Amino acid sequence: MADPYGLRRVVRPRGVLPQQAEVLDPALPLGADELSVVVESLNIDAASFRQLAQEAGGDAARIAARVSGIVRARGKMHNPVTGSGGMLIGRVAEVGPEHPASTELRPGDRIATLVSLTLTPLTLDEIARVHPRSERLDVRGRAILFATGLWARLPDDLPESVALAVLDVCGAPAWVARLAQPGQRVLVIGAGKSGSLACAQARKNGAHVTALDYRPEMPRMLVHEGLADAAMVVDATQPLEVLERARAAGLFDLVVNCASVPGTEMGSVLATREGGEVLFFSMATSFTAAALGAEGIGKDVRLTIGNGYARGHAELALDLVRSNPALQRLFASRG
């Protein structure tokens, strides 16, 4: 029977999705609509790795022992303290005949998973090495992807660290590609990884792009590199300062929020023209701050939650970087 969300893998509690589960069953045999991966490395979520490292006093062997213990107990690398996971890299071992990728992937193909480790059944045979700086573990193990589990083939024409960094934020450019119209004035808040990709994609769509960040060098560099048309240096958590700058520049048709700090909802709404849109990709976004904020100032704007997935998002983002040497340099330098 089809089980696209992997419910058969939930051991306890009953009746929840794998992400909410305390324990998953990662054992073989593989379901006809599942895919198994020989895992080479785990990229642990930043918050999770920090917690593990602190708990282990920075000792690599103790970090490895703790990861091993979590995976043994839970059947997934779901940090019980932070609640977060990460992603993995490996080679396809087996593709069930009813898995959607059965015609696309073959055993031996190198892929990264784009769904969180918090919902990925996993067994580990060995943890060979811990790389604290890159929050990465070299391992030998086996993971299982469900029919809905997102993955991306690792490109052979981009450095692996660049590809992983791009895949980590590929939802943002994909949604910008859908929403940004030619000739529109687009403001991208936050000039980090997702913000840089959002700028590049909006420009590719034919929009006039302003990059905003509180760190002066970052939006200016995006302009210098041809990824944005204008730079705005202001603290996005200060709505009144954002409003003043946006009024001077002219309000925006589309504001893409890629900030990494909380409290930027109101600045985003204030910078948007009546009838415009805000696309929130910051995980620090507060739903009520956005909804009530727009209502509070009587602003008729559409507010969109940035879904981390959009069909074709990985290929779109990788192609964007492939076609853009400036983005490649930028991601390599931040790797």
Add this chain to the structure above:
Amino acid sequence: MADPYGLRRVVRPRGVLPQQAEVLDPALPLGADELSVVVESLNIDAASFRQLAQEAGGDAARIAARVSGIVRARGKMHNPVTGSGGMLIGRVAEVGPEHPASTELRPGDRIATLVSLTLTPLTLDEIARVHPRSERLDVRGRAILFATGLWARLPDDLPESVALAVLDVCGAPAWVARLAQPGQRVLVIGAGKSGSLACAQARKNGAHVTALDYRPEMPRMLVHEGLADAAMVVDATQPLEVLERARAAGLFDLVVNCASVPGTEMGSVLATREGGEVLFFSMATSFTAAALGAEGIGKDVRLTIGNGYARGHAELALDLVRSNPALQRLFASRG
């Protein structure tokens, strides 16, 4: 000096808008571009009222004491737990000569405020009565509206309790009017006030409407009254049960979430077809639960935050109720 957002009323922290403020100053004198209202009643936001009632063990006097305490401490009825507010009704006391409504409104006119109580400076002299069913408090107090503060004259052809309840949630049908397409399958989660209006509007747009609630009588009544085409009785906080029911019925093009409880994001996403949309009007929505939930199951859906304002929303909602005796009965019975 013009101050359309009421910045002069912010006590702390400095440099934020009234909604983000911890404390507002509701004291007179009135600014030249402000409007003051003698407040008769407060309509508390559903999520907020539910939290207050739970905290008070359902006791009306304790609810009143808590509301009184919040308003005294914050200078506004801004629930610190839920972050949400509500609206108020009263008579115009004074209109500053530079307020945009200075030629439209006169002292004594009865209005409802359409901006959230979370940003409305308020003092309360008395809470005369708590109406738990209508989430309404009869009070004596004074409120202040800024130049951007939305308001609506209370219509004389609808009972006041009906008009007030409709105005409180008029953003929902206004956004449904924009998003629901003829022939679409629309699921409305939560058959309360906003859910009922959302159902009626989606039907008016020509969609096939399913009303979902865990209370069997409510969605069935909407069907009986011709406000929805089908009823679905299930607990929206149980994603797998929602999924099972939605699969049986057929997944939906548009899901409108008007639930009053947390934890309904995943059910909403699961019930939506690939490429569909979810419009979140529940103030209990978690941004990350929606964004990461959709990504975790690889679902390409557009997630929209329900902006409480849309141009013309008050007239649209009142007209919807005027033209629909069933809605009038329904709102009257819940007053």
